[in-house]
Amino acid sequence: MSENKTAVYVCKGCGIGDRLDTDQLAKVAESEGKCSHVRQHDFLCNKDGVNTIRNDIDGEGVTHVVIAACSRRAKTEAFGFDDVALGRANLREGVIWVRPDTDEARETTQEMADDYLRMACAEIQYMKQPEANQNAGTNKNILVVGGGVSGMTAATEASKAGYGVLLVEKTGQLGGWAAKLHKRVPDREPFADPHDTGVSDLMKSVELDKNITVFLNSSVTRTSGAPGQFSIDISAESGETVTDNVGSIIQASGFSNYDANQLPELGYGNSPDVVDQAELEQLAKQATDGPIKRPSDGKEIESVVFVQCAGQRSNKPGHLPYCSGHCCNTSIKQAMYFKDANPDVDTVVIFDDLRTPGNGEDFYRSAQRKGVIFTKGKNQQVSPINGQLEVKFHDMILDEEAVAKADLVVLATGQVPNSGVDIEQATTLDIEEEGGESEAPAEAATSDAQIPVDSILNLTYRQGVDLPHLRHGFSDSHFICFPYETRRSGIYACGPVRRPMDIAQTMEDATGAALKAIQAVENATLGRAAHPRSGDLSFPSFRREGCTQCKRCTVECPFGAIDEDEQRYPVFNESRCRRCGTCMGACPVRVISFENYSVDTIGQQIKNVDMPDEFDEKPRILVLACENDAYPALDMAAQQGLEYSAFVRVVPVRCLGSVNSIWVTDALNSGYDGIMLMGCKKGDDYQCHFVRGSELAHERMSKIDDTLQQLQLESERVETYEVEITDIHRVPTLINEYAAKIDEIGMNPFKGF
Amino acid sequence: MAKKEYSFYPGCSSERKASASNYMVSVDAMCEKLDIKLNEIPDWNCCGASIGYAEGGELPRHVMNARNIALSEQNNPDQDIVATCAACWLGAKETADRLDASEQLLADTKEVLKEAGLDIHLKNETPIRHMVEVLIEDIGYEGLKEPMVKSLEGIKFAGYVGCQTNRPFGIDGESFENPMYLDKMVETVGGEAITDYDKKVTCCGGALAFSEPEKSQKQIKDIIEAAYDQGADMIVTPCPVCQMNVEVYQDQINKHYGTKFHIPVTYYSQLLTVAYCGNAKEAGLDGNIIRAKQLEEIAAK
Amino acid sequence: MSDVNTAMVQKYRNDFLKEVEENVEEGHWVKMCMQCGVCSGSCPFGPDWDHPPQEIFMMIRAGKRDEVLTTESMWMCTSCYNCIVRCPRELPITHIMHGLANYAHRLGIAPKMNPTRRFAKIFWNNIAKTGRVNELALSLKLYFMDGFMSGVKNALAMASVGIGMLKTKRLNPFALISHKGVKNPKELHVLLKKAREIEDRRKGIAS
Numbered sequence A: 001m002s003e004n005k006t007a008v009y010v011c012k013g014c015g016i017g018d019r020l021d022t023d024q025l026a027k028v029a030e031s032e033g034k035c036s037h038v039r040q041h042d043f044l045c046n047k048d049g050v051n052t053i054r055n056d057i058d059g060e061g062v063t064h065v066v067i068a069a070c071s072r073r074a075k076t077e078a079f080g081f082d083d084v085a086l087g088r089a090n091l092r093e094g095v096i097w098v099r100p101d102t103d104e105a106r107e108t109t110q111e112m113a114d115d116y117l118r119m120a121c122a123e124i125q126y127m128k129q130p131e132a133n134q135n136a137g138t139n140k141n142i143l144v145v146g147g148g149v150s151g152m153t154a155a156t157e158a159s160k161a162g163y164g165v166l167l168v169e170k171t172g173q174l175g176g177w178a179a180k181l182h183k184r185v186p187d188r189e190p191f192a193d194p195h196d197t198g199v200s201d202l203m204k205s206v207e208l209d210k211n212i213t214v215f216l217n218s219s220v221t222r223t224s225g226a227p228g229q230f231s232i233d234i235s236a237e238s239g240e241t242v243t244d245n246v247g248s249i250i251q252a253s254g255f256s257n258y259d260a261n262q263l264p265e266l267g268y269g270n271s272p273d274v275v276d277q278a279e280l281e282q283l284a285k286q287a288t289d290g291p292i293k294r295p296s297d298g299k300e301i302e303s304v305v306f307v308q309c310a311g312q313r314s315n316k317p318g319h320l321p322y323c324s325g326h327c328c329n330t331s332i333k334q335a336m337y338f339k340d341a342n343p344d345v346d347t348v349v350i351f352d353d354l355r356t357p358g359n360g361e362d363f364y365r366s367a368q369r370k371g372v373i374f375t376k377g378k379n380q381q382v383s384p385i386n387g388q389l390e391v392k393f394h395d396m397i398l399d400e401e402a403v404a405k406a407d408l409v410v411l412a413t414g415q416v417p418n419s420g421v422d423i424e425q426a427t428t429l430d431i432e433e434e435g436g437e438s439e440a441p442a443e444a445a446t447s448d449a450q451i452p453v454d455s456i457l458n459l460t461y462r463q464g465v466d467l468p469h470l471r472h473g474f475s476d477s478h479f480i481c482f483p484y485e486t487r488r489s490g491i492y493a494c495g496p497v498r499r500p501m502d503i504a505q506t507m508e509d510a511t512g513a514a515l516k517a518i519q520a521v522e523n524a525t526l527g528r529a530a531h532p533r534s535g536d537l538s539f540p541s542f543r544r545e546g547c548t549q550c551k552r553c554t555v556e557c558p559f560g561a562i563d564e565d566e567q568r569y570p571v572f573n574e575s576r577c578r579r580c581g582t583c584m585g586a587c588p589v590r591v592i593s594f595e596n597y598s599v600d601t602i603g604q605q606i607k608n609v610d611m612p613d614e615f616d617e618k619p620r621i622l623v624l625a626c627e628n629d630a631y632p633a634l635d636m637a638a639q640q641g642l643e644y645s646a647f648v649r650v651v652p653v654r655c656l657g658s659v660n661s662i663w664v665t666d667a668l669n670s671g672y673d674g675i676m677l678m679g680c681k682k683g684d685d686y687q688c689h690f691v692r693g694s695e696l697a698h699e700r701m702s703k704i705d706d707t708l709q710q711l712q713l714e715s716e717r718v719e720t721y722e723v724e725i726t727d728i729h730r731v732p733t734l735i736n737e738y739a740a741k742i743d744e745i746g747m748n749p750f751k752g753f
Numbered sequence B: 001m002a003k004k005e006y007s008f009y010p011g012c013s014s015e016r017k018a019s020a021s022n023y024m025v026s027v028d029a030m031c032e033k034l035d036i037k038l039n040e041i042p043d044w045n046c047c048g049a050s051i052g053y054a055e056g057g058e059l060p061r062h063v064m065n066a067r068n069i070a071l072s073e074q075n076n077p078d079q080d081i082v083a084t085c086a087a088c089w090l091g092a093k094e095t096a097d098r099l100d101a102s103e104q105l106l107a108d109t110k111e112v113l114k115e116a117g118l119d120i121h122l123k124n125e126t127p128i129r130h131m132v133e134v135l136i137e138d139i140g141y142e143g144l145k146e147p148m149v150k151s152l153e154g155i156k157f158a159g160y161v162g163c164q165t166n167r168p169f170g171i172d173g174e175s176f177e178n179p180m181y182l183d184k185m186v187e188t189v190g191g192e193a194i195t196d197y198d199k200k201v202t203c204c205g206g207a208l209a210f211s212e213p214e215k216s217q218k219q220i221k222d223i224i225e226a227a228y229d230q231g232a233d234m235i236v237t238p239c240p241v242c243q244m245n246v247e248v249y250q251d252q253i254n255k256h257y258g259t260k261f262h263i264p265v266t267y268y269s270q271l272l273t274v275a276y277c278g279n280a281k282e283a284g285l286d287g288n289i290i291r292a293k294q295l296e297e298i299a300a301k
Numbered sequence C: 001m002s003d004v005n006t007a008m009v010q011k012y013r014n015d016f017l018k019e020v021e022e023n024v025e026e027g028h029w030v031k032m033c034m035q036c037g038v039c040s041g042s043c044p045f046g047p048d049w050d051h052p053p054q055e056i057f058m059m060i061r062a063g064k065r066d067e068v069l070t071t072e073s074m075w076m077c078t079s080c081y082n083c084i085v086r087c088p089r090e091l092p093i094t095h096i097m098h099g100l101a102n103y104a105h106r107l108g109i110a111p112k113m114n115p116t117r118r119f120a121k122i123f124w125n126n127i128a129k130t131g132r133v134n135e136l137a138l139s140l141k142l143y144f145m146d147g148f149m150s151g152v153k154n155a156l157a158m159a160s161v162g163i164g165m166l167k168t169k170r171l172n173p174f175a176l177i178s179h180k181g182v183k184n185p186k187e188l189h190v191l192l193k194k195a196r197e198i199e200d201r202r203k204g205i206a207s
């Protein structure tokens, strides 16, 4: 590679030229930034400006470009030079738009701009133009695990788009739960009557599809590799094992029925005439649209009571705390089985809240029209009395105890996800203690769980055999912002394993996941990152000589991208990596870096801020802002003309997880008076684009307190915040309040040392 | 402006020496200035009002209204039926809707009407409308300005729309919770409309002012209080039941609640008539028990 | 009258919902209520109702025939139509309330002393007689419905109202003798009688 040549371009447009002394900025770049090639331009993003840069790159061999203009989030197309290392100094959103245009403010505003230029010049010297991952795999086939509606839909959708599919089903036939239904909740106008499930058509189309290879009575017994190059073992019950390669994986392992034996108060087990919804489907199938008969004595059923939320939406031990979403519509459908066969059958649905998502509202009304009675009640108790069933409940509208008699009681029980082994429970990882990793195999560690669970994917990953779970045992897959995404790159979850859902939602889900799987193989083939830094060519590498084999990176990577070799050195699977930098933030000896993002690119920015001495009364506050939410929020605050303190210097980071503690300690040592870390919401309802990054940063920073104490510094000097992209008004306020607090506790005593 | 003709259903309260006779006086004057001709449905009968259901039941109630519609179809063919009373409008319109929706009911009604040699056609050929609809939709706010001679500047009006001129049919597609047409009419003639009158569509008790006076007067008290709270000089309404209920019980409410209410309650038609240079008598202002002095002053100018 | 009631009880056995669907104006809508409670919360006299509309619909579905038909609740409906325009299920609640009141009244089991029931009866008879309201006759009848003495008291209490109306010529003191209705009241009586007959036939109420 030829020698670096850095060029700096200072834009005078958008009011920058009026508000700032750009000659001074150019001087800073030349003398302090040590860049000989500095140009000013009146309107950098116009054709002439862009051409100037282009010509310098092509004609003068410029390899590193600093654009001192607007935010890095603006004009990305005009400045999309992908053949150089590119840095941006944010003079517009970062300086002039957040500062008042007054004489008093002029000096501090200019200082801000000068610093951003220094920072950009320092950063660029440590950047390289990234080159795509050379170890990319090129397999574009897709593995679908699960042959129910979600799996079959995902398989056909992927096949329709031209991708080969391997479909693995545990049982001897395709169709899953849906194949066992008599009819389904309607998915078309007028949403009034149950109709054929359509599952047999779907099964047929899968079987006839030449792109799809079906493995029945089989499971996935090993998964290793990365997007574009997964290696899998598919083992049949017979013992036969096939090894194959795929580019991405869709986990559509569905749900199991909640065990109604845990509900004796609802009569289950005390009388054969108390059934769950799945059993009622069987009865209805047997009746083939004729009168449905009672299991106990075959009598034609004249009255039926549906008990909603049986063992669901309840915090009692053994109950499911969540709503399964489909069972209200299902009970409505099942009540219609009775009414459609004979309108004189009494059908009563006892509900607490009737939840009818989708077009269920029309369906609900249709049931009312057919004469199904809906009663708002709770605390149901079911007992067999004189050959009938008695349902006692509290009528919540009339506020009184009530009794309903019935030949049959149907319990609306819930969905339990088939999400495999809970790896967080299975392995007790301890990142604190060196070598504290548990060697016990996952199965052994789950022995205290109620039912031993088989792994679905049998990943050979260092972090565990299955997808991580979030709440209530569902696979972690952000339900709104990033659906289908899991914490294992190239593996997508869909259907009821992701959250409870009905057939219509499942089919939509499966289609989405298929699309995601396709994106993953396409990105992987090109050696690029997948969501959320889709298309990013950079990837982390580590300096083996410096590594202490501490395992922090392998444990903390939210995406399980790092395995370990025999000597316990980390093995980076570039194609699994999402480029969040969490490993870089974790590494105590700072040997992990990206070509264009490293401990130095940020560390040098921090160090190159001009630090006024204690008596200048100009504190400096470092803001490390996540570029996914906090930085855009700051930009938008600037767009709205909200002002904040001139003492802050904002450095965008890929994810708060990438923040290495060294930056914080270095900053304190070099005289910063305060440090604000802004990342996304953490916890179960996280909004962190890298799932765990923000959480890990919060953990790390809580430990910084000790360091602060050692240095005899106030704990307020380092604060961590959760910031959402919509916090446009909050962010400037946070900054100003923090600046006031720093004013209160005074300057950092280490200044000037 | 071309003359507009309508088949007019005045209703019981508008009769001479009945509770809304002054409403009728001002409507007559207003229509004259706007070049509207009202052709009274000959021999019309009571609509049954909203209380008629209890003894009257369903079919007899519809027959009462159907008789009026039939008479209108026969005598004022091709003219929209226009009512000034909310209850009359609602009763007639409801019957038309119901007969339209049910063949059985229509057949039964026809059978009954035959006894009087009448027939009813419906098929929505005779839209049934409230007077304010005629003003807003057929004449328009601009048109309402045209005959203006005086402005009602300086008077603050609480526009009390009430129930039945508002629900369930609504006027001009406006919202049920905050219809604006009455305010717009006030502003059209230069008055100041109170924009946040939060009892604008609160029920005054309607017919139950007779049978449940205490409960109704509680409602009426709130309606008046809210008008005072916003600094209203007077209340204006499109409904004779509202007008009567809100106006005549003020003494009793004062006695019961220790309030000092004394606020005039006027009709929109009185406002328009005054703006169109009608005198106090033409505007029926002598019919207000609580005199609307400010309006009288403008009328006298 | 109560014979009619007994007949109905026998006819419908335990199925009050069906009875309402077949005999009460707009009664077929009752099953469509989804128990959201918006109507009850919108009703101007709502707090005074023993059973606001939502509850009445639930009671009908729960077969509480006596409680529903003998309650004073729906007699407190002012016909404000608030509930109708707000009900997410578009139930014609006002009409159902009217229909229930009328049905209870026809069966002879509506609360005897309910003032609105009595007023409504007086009102209907007043208009049915001449075809138009005679406001004076109506008020007098109303004041004296509980006998002469309380009538005088009522009339005195309402004197301020009456005098105001008289003064502004909005009440006709001679209406008792001079009030005229439609031209041919007899013909109207025939219409109303016939209508009643047809309705009774349809609903199976032989009176």
Ligand code: SF4
Residues within 6 Å of the ligand: A011, A012, A013, A014, A016, A042, A043, A044, A045, A046, A069, A070, A071, A074, A075, A092
């Ligand atoms: S948008 Fe950016 S590059 Fe374009 S003129 Fe404005 S500051 Fe300069």
Ligand code: SF4
Residues within 6 Å of the ligand: A308, A309, A310, A312, A313, A322, A323, A324, A325, A326, A327, A328, A329, A353, A354, A355, A412, A414
């Ligand atoms: S869908 Fe209905 S029955 Fe099922 S848990 Fe939710 S509320 Fe309960």
Ligand code: SF4
Residues within 6 Å of the ligand: A540, A556, A557, A558, A559, A560, A561, A562, A572, A576, A577, A578, A579, A580, A581, A582, A583, A584
């Ligand atoms: S922590 Fe982030 S950057 Fe590091 S290997 Fe994992 S995914 Fe890649």
Ligand code: SF4
Residues within 6 Å of the ligand: A542, A546, A547, A548, A549, A550, A551, A552, A553, A554, A570, A586, A587, A588, A589, A590, A591, A592
């Ligand atoms: S690269 Fe860093 S974090 Fe990872 S094992 Fe080596 S020393 Fe630890």
Ligand code: SF4
Residues within 6 Å of the ligand: C039, C042, C043, C044, C045, C053, C076, C077, C078, C079, C080, C081, C082, C083, C084, C093, C094, C097
């Ligand atoms: S119309 Fe009757 S039931 Fe409905 S809100 Fe008004 S008073 Fe209540």
Ligand code: SF4
Residues within 6 Å of the ligand: C032, C033, C034, C035, C036, C037, C038, C039, C040, C053, C054, C057, C086, C087, C088, C089, C090, C091, C093
């Ligand atoms: S508003 Fe309508 S749906 Fe809601 S409770 Fe009342 S009647 Fe039922």
